[in-house]
Each structure stands twice: as structure tokens, then as C-alpha cells.
Amino acid sequence: MKKAYKLFFLLTLLFAAAALFAADHPNFTGKWKLNVQRSETSSSGVTELLIDVDHKDPVFKYTVKGMAGGQQIQESESFTTDGKPSRGSQGITVTASWDGPALVAVGTAGDGSMVFVSRLTLSEDGKTIARVYTQKDDPQQHHEIYEKQ
DSSP states (O other): OHHHHHHHHHHHHHHHHHHHHHHTSOOOOEEEEEOGGGSOOTTTTEEEEEEEEEEETTEEEEEEEEEETTEEEEEEEEEESSSOOEEOTTSOEEEEEEETTEEEEEEEOTTSOEEEEEEEEEOTTSSEEEEEEEETTEEEEEEEEEEEO
């Protein structure tokens, strides 16, 4: 009987710890629209973006639709948030991991050089995502704000 009690207690602690760990990481699932007025998009020519995110940690999938440079864009990607590298459709390797409540993704080219670094944070009320990123050819940080639809 004591062994069963100890096992039950240990399992309870394990699940409680797992729940606390999962609670530290926000879930980005939803449809998100770029707020162009609150974002820095001038260098990219982006005038409209709608992102549909399916986030079931550690799997993060998204589809982007919008306008950039006067042309329609659409892209779908998937990666994991556990620090394991994932190969994107454009040949970029994405490695994403958690830095507290922020999701940090680093994209690298085949030669290992940095292509981008992106940091996503979800507001406390869950209504906005802030994305701060830098790119290989533009080391200046850019900020984007996405609003839940």
C-alpha cells in the first residue's frame, strides 16, 4: 500500500511539474493580422499579412498570406520549439527554442551563416503577438505587432 501511495504521489508531482512547465510557454494558435501602422515594415514592402498558426508544442505550423512589394505572397512552414533543427521549404534550417515565455527562432543557411533571428512574445491578454527580428542583410532590429482575429 505504501508503494502505491508513493507512486501516486510521484506521478502527481510529475504531472504538476509538466503542467507548470507547459504553462510557462504561451500557445500562439490562432489567426493573426499584422498591424501595419504599429509595425516597422517599410524595408520589406509588406502592406498586409494574415498568419494562421497551429501551435501544439513542440510543433509550430503556420500559413502566411498577404501582400509584399505589390505582389501576393503565400507560405506554409512547420518547425519544432524544442531546439531541434527543422528544414524549411526555402532551404533554411530553423532552430527554435524557448527563452522564458518568448519563442526564439534562428534561421541559418546551408553554410551555417545566420539568415534571421526572430523573437515572438504573446501579450498577457493573448490578443497580440510582438515579433522582433533581424535579418542577414539588415542587422537593424525590426518590430511587428500582430492582432488576434
